Amino acid sequence: MVATTTWLLRAVRQFQDDTNVLKLELEISRPSATWPFKERFSNLVGCVYRKGNIIFTSDGNSVVSPVGNRISIFDLKNNKSETLPVESRMNITVLALAPNGKLMIAINEDGEAHLISLVSGSILHTYHFHCQIHAASFSPDGKKFAVTRENTVKVFHAPGSTMQFNPFVLYRSFYGSYDQNVCIDWTTDSKAFCVGSKDMNTRVYGAEKFSNLIVYSVGGHNDCIFVSVSRNGHVNIWQCDTALDGLIPAEVKIEEVKSEDEEEDEEEDEQKEQEKATQDALEVNQKILYKRLAKFNYKSCHDKEAKLTCADYHKKSRILISGFSDGAFFLHEMPGFILIHSLSSNNYDFSSVSNQSLSTVSFNSSGDWISLGCSSLGQLLVWEWQSESYILKQQGHSSLMTCVQYSPDGQYLVTGGDDAKVKVWNTSTGFCFVTFSDHLSGISAVRFTQSGQVIVSASLDGTVRAFDLNRYRNFRTFTSPRPVQFASLAVDGSGEVVCAGGQDTYEIYVWSMQTGRLLEILAGHTAPVSSLAFTPAHPILVSGSWDHTIRLWDVFVSRGSKEVIQLNSDALAVTYRPDGLELAVSTLDGSLTFWDTHSAAQTASIQGRADLGYTRKEGDRITAKKSAQSKAYTSLCYTADGQCILAGGKSKNICIYSVKDQMLLKKFEITCNLSFDGTLEFLDRRKMTEWGNIGLVDEGQGGNIALPGVRKGDLSSRHFRPEVQVTSVAFSPTGRAFAGATTEGLLIYSLDASVVFDPFDLEEDVTPESVRTQLAENQLLTALLLALRLNEDELTREVIEQIPHEEVSFLCQSLPEIYVDKMLHFVASSLDQSAHLGFYVHWSQQLLLQHGPALKQRAHSIMPSLRALQRVLTKRHSDLASICDHNKYLIQFILSLGESRQKRSLEESHDSDEEDLMQTNGAAASDSDELDFSDIEILK
Structure with a gap:
């Protein structure tokens, strides 16, 4: 297979060299430009991260990253990247993914939220919050999602499988903060959620109406849920005296049908009612209580004067990750605040982000992989902290x-x-x-x-x-x-x-x-x-x-x-x-x-x-x-x-x-x-x-850059x-x-x-049914020509893969020249996707052998197909060569292992034969004393 692929590569290159000489002798007859130009946006590969939060998919095998006003998905399992064909009006800063992995909410700098379907890659609905949004999160059961809007938290019903006129149906608004809310997280049963605010308080709200929980506030933090981390590096661990199943639902009153005038003031009335209920609950001393178990400080493990910029907590493994403005990040096991991993420029070669501030960190579902984003460098990293190895390390151009x-x-x-x-x-x-x-x-x-x-x-x-x-x-x-x-x-x-x-x-x-x-x-x-x-x-x-x-x-x-x-x-x-x-x-x-x-x-x-x-x-x-x-x-x-x-x-x-x-x-x-x-x-x-x-x-508008030579601090930011x-x-x-x-x-x-229906020389009797009929009657050439005229890849692949291997040479020889270009292009695309590598390599070899002289006369039109074939063959050749090298060393190891075992077994059998021989010799010597040394050698 490697030899055939190498021959094809040489043939393609030799053909290109020959056509370069003939190009000056060819007079290209250029028809009127009928190029369809159906190209569509397929990928954004020059940048991997700009700003905002990075999230993992539900299976933990892909990373979703905001890149300007677009969204890129990096498949870590298949080593591929994909950019969704959707655009926002401004840079995307907040992402939230539903637990089922089918819906995603993307919010830009202006507060415009897009509900995106990951199945179809399209925007289903748009909702405008008219202000900057700092955080959004789906509940673990997928029934609700919460968004922090200024000093309020708005909880919406998550779109379900049924059709809705407005997917953003407001369930309830939660008040109580005196400054902007910047982060949010849910409990595992989706009954309550925790919100961190810039007013140095963390509040726990009940997603439903409970008699023993309306709102509970703990102070001194700006990023909190049971484990809270403040910007100055203080970590607090809180424990609730009431279990999640101990929340008592409140009595639900039957609401009367309100008029249109009453619905306009519904939000203000709800805010006043909640503030009054909160004040009453504080006066009667609520039954639910949070107690601070421990308090720690990052100064014990991080002596530099760096600010904490991002953090994430994995509930199942109870591991806290925190990133700092100098590029260092730490992993601690809670609740003991035990340092299990640290990575910075002092103890590891991580100079690519050692002097730059980390913008976001997050765990995958299993807690084995950590994603880190650095907006100043446009860098995206996925780090496996247990083996201390990179799963993904990508960085675009930091400048134009x-x-x-x-x-x-x-x-x-x-x-x-x-x-x-x-x-x-x-x-x-x-x-x-x-x-x-x-x-x-x-x-x-x-x-x-x-x-x-x-x-x-x-x-x-x-x-x-x-x-x-x-x-x-x-x-x-x-x-x-x-x-x-x-x-x-x-x-x-x-x-x-x-x-x-x-x-x-x-x-x-x-x-x-x-x-x-x-x-x-x-x-x-x-x-x-x-x-x-x-x-x-x-x-x-x-x-x-x-x-x-x-x-x-x-x-x-x-x-x-x-x-x-x-x-x-x-x-x-x-x-x-x-x-x-x-x-x-x-x-x-x-x-x-x-x-x-x-x-x-x-x-x-x-x-x-x-x-x-x-x-x-x-x-x-x-x-x-x-x-x-x-x-x-x-x-x-x-x-x-x-x-x-x-x-x-x-x-x-x-x-x-x-x-x-x-x-x-x-x-x-x-x-x-x-x-x-x-x-x-x-x-x-x-x-x-x-x-x-x-x-x-x-000055708050736009990005910021530092003066040349300045590595930290914002005194020189422009x-x-x-x-x-x-x-x-x-x-x-x-x-x-x-x-x-x-x-x-x-x-x-x-x-x-995308798939585009572009038939060639179409007639009334050229249908998929006629193609399959000719194929059933063993009319292989007719079926192949009809499939090429329909120009549908799946149908053409169905026909070609049913052609016997020994008939390929005859079909290539009988193929009209007008279909050779299309056949070459189809074989090139199939080589890139299909697992039948040898079969399609044989097709390409026979096409070049049978139609080589004729193709040289049409060098200007056949060159794109030859380029595509060369690209795929080069890729497949390198992949196959690496597999063969790996298998060669593996076979050598297996053979050496088998030889060592065989040699060991022969030595053991030889030792056992010598022992039997010694026993036989001893018995013979006891019977006769006339046995000499020559007789012993003969017995051996």
Whole structure:
């Protein structure tokens, strides 16, 4: 199996090398752009956590994390991540999951709550609290959920299986706090709940009406239920003299039907009634009583002057976890406050969060795993405290993501950010598996070599570095004679030449990948070099600059520029079509121009400034329409077939244009998050004051960052709102997805997100019944063609998996050429999902063998399917190789163990034979004294 997969990989790569030579001889007949562009948002992989609380699912195998105004679910068992296709108007800060794991409540910064179904991944209902919400929690029985709203607690009936007009049905409001309530927790039987408030008191309420419990208050805390922890590190343990089954239900009075006027004042009357009942209960000395058993202080185990920022308590195991502002966290066994685990920079290599404040901690259902979130780093950790090992350790870019590119097989994504880090992401799992931190300043560009084994990155620190994906190390560093801030990067098709353009010297530097030596300095531009690109087939370098020109260079022949093309404005981005016959340029005036690479003549032009959209920032003194005149596209990328082009810039839209028709095909809005700046066309006049916008006056709005060099303390904190923009776009070589590096993160739009009915050459008699009829009559080729015409994956898979293995070669030979592309794409997708690996590998092998020469004539159309096949084969080859290596060592161990046992048994049998022989010899010697030594040797 490994040998067959290796042969297929070599065949695919050789086919791609052959087609690269034929690409210049092919004249692509581009039909009118009929690309459906049914891509939908599929995943957010560039960020794992922003702010809010992190929760585990009911089975404890997945972590739910708020990422801006979206929600990501990380499957720890299957090692995959998924982002729900729902968005909120602002950043989500509170999450609550129902015990059945089917419903979830997400509340954003503005107090807008969304009831989300995890089964369908959609928003069922929206309810607005009109204020900031600190905590929400479902009762253990799943019948109610409580929300802390300012100094009140509102308990709602949880939505059930029956249809409801309004899922947020208020059950009762609880009062008594003098300040905001910040946390909440329920008892195990859902009869009572505990609320912590900023007024330094903790209150226990009865969820139902009890005669011996209305409200009970204990003081001095801000995070409490039986075990209370205060911000200054004091821990109190409380015990109730009444068991949970000792609560006495109060007599329920039959309420009369109230009029509409009485219903309007119902909430105020209930508040007054509850305050009066509370005062009466305090005067008569309630029967229920909480007694403080012990009081502890974290100063005994944590000497640093750090504040407690988060805590969680696991009731079954009675373990308390507490996180601090310096990144340390402790596990104590209650009620004895016995330290069972501590983790900080002093006793373990945990430097990634050792100097940053922990935002949230939580236990899973079994209490074995702990999730930790750090909002300042955008980091999410899942820690197994018993074995002291990571289950999950993910961190996005802490600053703006600036560039992105797909690997040649579409299996990986590489990103660079202003945090001077280069990260590589797996497109299948959505996880980052390696981070390179060798640069000292922001990353301006990243590139994959054609082999996909080397990543090259350019940075503003004056270096260009090459990273090896096999050994995960920086094996080559390219520098210039004098310090230069590199703003652009290009690598030729062979991977032997690396070029980088300067932002302050206006020159292009050419290095050799093998030796690392500077080969040449290309001079001619009179402004910063903003973009570089190599042609796919020939080593012709194109450079775009702010001096209103693009230049063509032959880096192997001449020292000067080969051609100079004048533009009407500054060049911001350049890119070649996959066949190398067309060049696209984005300029500062918001237009896209297309040029023929042979004649250097302009072939098309698109004015795209109006498609960027009109948005206005809070600090703008001009209107949105006036502000749009300064916007332009800063990143371009062709689709896999070369018919359309993607464009992104300082806007919340990613636009797709048809090159031939010179028109906009589709516009993708990356976010509707109002927590970002630049998402609204008109500012809210209610936020305008005599000093300007309230967002600029109030420092509490937006995020905060620290001045350079300051690691702790908030004396240097600055408040800002990041501006929404698209810094880079990249289209997958497989043609099934594209990615955009945005302020929100790395957004992936894919065709595989949903099932789309897209038949091919459909007729009246082409039905699933006819396909199954032909299959039952053993008409395999006819059944396969009908299934491919219906273009339903399940039906096609049903037909293919019933075809005998020995008939595959004949069917591939008889398959018409028009169906070969669809068959290749289906085999590639099936290899990624199906367990019949050898069967589909055999299909792909026969397809390439039977239709190889014909496929070379249609290289431009078949390339996305070949890329997809290469990606899946590479993934399966690596998985199979690791399994074979593991099995090889396991078999060697079993064989060695069997040999040792066999050797031991032979030795034991040999010893027993010698003992029998000695006994026989002794008996023979006693019978005859004439037995000599030679006779003994013969007996042996």
